[in-house]
Amino acid sequence: MTAIASTIACNLDSDILSAAIPLFEESRVxxxxxxxxxxxxxxxxEWFSDLIDAYSxxxxxxxHGVFFSIFSGRWSIQQQEWLDNLKKLSARFKFDHIxxxxxxxxxxxxxxxxxxxxxxxxxxxxxxxxxxNRIYDACQCPVGLENLAFSYSIDExxxxxxxxxxxxxxVNGFIILDLHNLYCxxxxxxxxxxxxxxxxxxxxxREFHISGGSWENSSLSGKRIRRDTHDDAVPDEVxxxxxxxxxxxxxxxxxxxxxxxxxxKTEESRSNFYNDFLKMQQIVRNKTSVPNDAENxxxxxxxxxxxxxxxxxxxxxxxxxxxxxxxxxxxxxxAVSRIKSSVLAKSDWGIESxxxxxxxxxISIAQKWKKK
Amino acid sequence: MKLSKALISALIVGITVQAAGCKKDDAAxxxxxxxx
Numbered sequence: 001m002t003a004i005a006s007t008i009a010c011n012l013d014s015d016i017l018s019a020a021i022p023l024f025e026e027s028r029v030x031x032x033x034x035x036x037x038x039x040x041x042x043x044x045x046e047w048f049s050d051l052i053d054a055y056s057x058x059x060x061x062x063x064h065g066v067f068f069s070i071f072s073g074r075w076s077i078q079q080q081e082w083l084d085n086l087k088k089l090s091a092r093f094k095f096d097h098i099x100x101x102x103x104x105x106x107x108x109x110x111x112x113x114x115x116x117x118x119x120x121x122x123x124x125x126x127x128x129x130x131x132x133n134r135i136y137d138a139c140q141c142p143v144g145l146e147n148l149a150f151s152y153s154i155d156e157x158x159x160x161x162x163x164x165x166x167x168x169x170x171v172n173g174f175i176i177l178d179l180h181n182l183y184c185x186x187x188x189x190x191x192x193x194x195x196x197x198x199x200x201x202x203x204x205x206r207e208f209h210i211s212g213g214s215w216e217n218s219s220l221s222g223k224r225i226r227r228d229t230h231d232d233a234v235p236d237e238v239x240x241x242x243x244x245x246x247x248x249x250x251x252x253x254x255x256x257x258x259x260x261x262x263x264x265k266t267e268e269s270r271s272n273f274y275n276d277f278l279k280m281q282q283i284v285r286n287k288t289s290v291p292n293d294a295e296n297x298x299x300x301x302x303x304x305x306x307x308x309x310x311x312x313x314x315x316x317x318x319x320x321x322x323x324x325x326x327x328x329x330x331x332x333x334x335a336v337s338r339i340k341s342s343v344l345a346k347s348d349w350g351i352e353s354x355x356x357x358x359x360x361x362x363i364s365i366a367q368k369w370k371k372k
Numbered sequence: 373m374k375l376s377k378a379l380i381s382a383l384i385v386g387i388t389v390q391a392a393g394c395k396k397d398d399a400a401x402x403x404x405x406x407x408x
Contacts, residue, residue, distance in 0.1 A: 012390075014387045014390045014391035015391075017383065017387045018387055018391070021380070021383065021384060021387070024375050024380055024383065025380055027373060027374040027375070029373060030373050031373070045386055045390070046382075047379075047382040047383055047385070047386035048383075048386065050379055050382065051375075051379065051383060054373075054375055054376075054379060055373065058373055060373055
């Protein structure tokens, strides 16, 4: 029988930490998830390092990367630096697992911006597997990927779980099933939980994320688009997903609540954060009594040292063109026109089946996170 | 998980100092999963 740890995403942010203090004081936080690549560790104050250390010593520290950009077609110096940093931190702290986001970053050098989907094909599979193996080589602990909140088409939504499983299989990796991301997909593509959960490898889920988000109106369809902005309280629908998903996923060890500090500046929002955590913890504790006799450790069955770095110049060019179009188009029609005359047309990107309201959303996301 | 009282006290002091410094610095001078 394995207890599931109620966890908070905990970074060097005075608003997040202020909201978390009452939970720390009541010994409720059973693990912390640290976005280890969001700051230079040499700038971290001793008191924050001591907090990480305390959870590390109990085997209750997990790491969550943001900036690696796992599917960038061309290997970059930033990726090597990211791995070097992870290796150094893994020597200093004991991570129980390390995770990254699915996708590639839209920024011009792919290490800032927002993560967006890639085609699910043999070249992205090969690159993704190579990068996961390098992450494992750096951290020497289980490695996982998080499901993406964004998809261009319903076809992509339905293939995401299967592609994730194929990706992580060689390193015996796992999946963070972000339930708010799932909620975004369910709402934006009108698909039910019962339909979508069947499309995910539930035995490979080791962690859940829950968070809040926001609504944005599509000027094209009039439809409300759900976005994973992490800036509001967890909606009731996501708690319901957590309750249901726990019945399906028997290898879960962590349930992590994520919220950005920007949404935790008032006493009311911090009180909501506290109550949200308690609600999450109660759901988790009600389910923890389920025994699992065949627990997967998610360590690779055999260690294969990384070989030559795998790159794909065509994929790199496609990503560059897509990023440029999303970041610089003046309107939806402008973006459509540019995409149709780019290398993306009639390719594995499947632009011909992209849902208009999701391309509109991709433009909005890319321009929000564009480097000024 | 139980944290020591000393660590919690250090956290409270550290956060308070950081928050005060932030307001001053920001006046003078986040995570993006694909839907941020």
